[in-house]
Amino acid sequence: MQYEKISGLRDGALATIPLLVGIVPWGIVAGVAMVAAGLSKLQAAAMGVIVFAGSAQLAVLPLLIAKAPLWVMYATGLAVNLRYVIYSAVLAPHFERLSWAWRALLSYITVDQTFAMLVAKHSPDDSAGGKHWFFLGGSLVMWSAWQISSLIGIFAGALIPQEWSLEFAATLSLIAILMPLLFDRALVCAALAAGGVSLATATWPFNTGLLAAIAAGVAAGLTVARFRHSLNNGKTA
Amino acid sequence: MNVDAWAAWALIVGLGLGAFFTRAVFVLPGRHLRLPATAERVLRYAPAAALMAIIAPDLALVHGTLSLSIDNPKLVAGLVAFALAAGTRSILATIAGGMVVLLLMR
Numbered sequence: 001m002q003y004e005k006i007s008g009l010r011d012g013a014l015a016t017i018p019l020l021v022g023i024v025p026w027g028i029v030a031g032v033a034m035v036a037a038g039l040s041k042l043q044a045a046a047m048g049v050i051v052f053a054g055s056a057q058l059a060v061l062p063l064l065i066a067k068a069p070l071w072v073m074y075a076t077g078l079a080v081n082l083r084y085v086i087y088s089a090v091l092a093p094h095f096e097r098l099s100w101a102w103r104a105l106l107s108y109i110t111v112d113q114t115f116a117m118l119v120a121k122h123s124p125d126d127s128a129g130g131k132h133w134f135f136l137g138g139s140l141v142m143w144s145a146w147q148i149s150s151l152i153g154i155f156a157g158a159l160i161p162q163e164w165s166l167e168f169a170a171t172l173s174l175i176a177i178l179m180p181l182l183f184d185r186a187l188v189c190a191a192l193a194a195g196g197v198s199l200a201t202a203t204w205p206f207n208t209g210l211l212a213a214i215a216a217g218v219a220a221g222l223t224v225a226r227f228r229h230s231l232n233n234g235k236t237a
Numbered sequence: 238m239n240v241d242a243w244a245a246w247a248l249i250v251g252l253g254l255g256a257f258f259t260r261a262v263f264v265l266p267g268r269h270l271r272l273p274a275t276a277e278r279v280l281r282y283a284p285a286a287a288l289m290a291i292i293a294p295d296l297a298l299v300h301g302t303l304s305l306s307i308d309n310p311k312l313v314a315g316l317v318a319f320a321l322a323a324g325t326r327s328i329l330a331t332i333a334g335g336m337v338v339l340l341l342m343r
Contacts, residue, residue, distance in 0.1 A: 213289075
């Protein structure tokens with residue numbers, strides 16, 4: 001058991017280290033952008049610890065600058081985080097034998113990269129005892145890297161003049177996050193529809209157009225997927 | 238440009254609860270819950286739609302009016318960032334390239 005714990009933590013941590021190239025610049029940008037959007041240093045640092053979801057953190061910043069109401073920012077953060085619901089469903093059988101406290105900890109600390117890492121290495125029914133240690137080892141590296149790089153950004157961001165418009169880096173980083181998600185035509189159509197509707201509804205009160213845009217994007221994605229599906233069925237029939 | 242402290246903390250705590258809830262929703266109850274297939278299809282498109290719905294207005298609206306012109310620095314910088322993201326898959330290159338274009342055009 002002791003061996004499982006140490007080797008699991010170590011293997012998880014080692015597997016995550018190459019991913020730091022991606023997360024460190026992203027954390028620095030998030031730190032800079034949080035301060036540029038008007039959060040205090042303490043608030044920005046607390047956001048990294050309490051929310052610990054980079055895309056959601058960055059997604060609400062343009063809305064914070066546009067003075068959107070809280071509930072619109074909550075709904076937006078939730079929409080961006082909906083991918084975690086899928087992760088949670090996939091991870092549940094892996095962790096079902098653990099205690100409640102363990103499951104809460106591993107839920108809080110789940111990120112895209114560690115999810116992919118665990119799913120690639122273990123199947124849900126393998127009873128490898130060390131998988132939660134493996135997951136925790138990788139997650140601890142990601143968590144620490146995110147907090148440290150955010151702090152670097154927060155303190156650096158406070159020194160950079162406002163004319164540099166560094167809050168725009170938040171939008172640019174959303175572009176970098178979005179691109180790898182667009183891996184089929186239905187997803188591209190979902191994004192294009194959401195973008196178009198968000199422009200058309202920009203004058204709606206309280207940024208509610210944003211929510212209409214998300215709904216339109218989901219509807220477009222589902223429609224295109226269904227259409228292509230029936231087209232493929234027609235070919236094979 | 239300071240944000241009202243109460244609103245900022247409400248945002249942080251609310252987002253934190255949402256982030257925890259979405260990650261814990263199936264892991265915490267254990268094997269009792271399963272994700273319906275319809276839900277999975279909807280969830281697939283929401284994150285990409287949400288991200289684009291935030292990006293598009295920041296690039297294409299100038300003081301609330303649509304500006305699809307080459308004189309709009311954010312639009313040009315954003316399009317360059319899209320190209321860099323597609324070509325390099327690098328977060329750093331995307332952000333650095335977009336910022337350089339924005340600052341050069343001002």
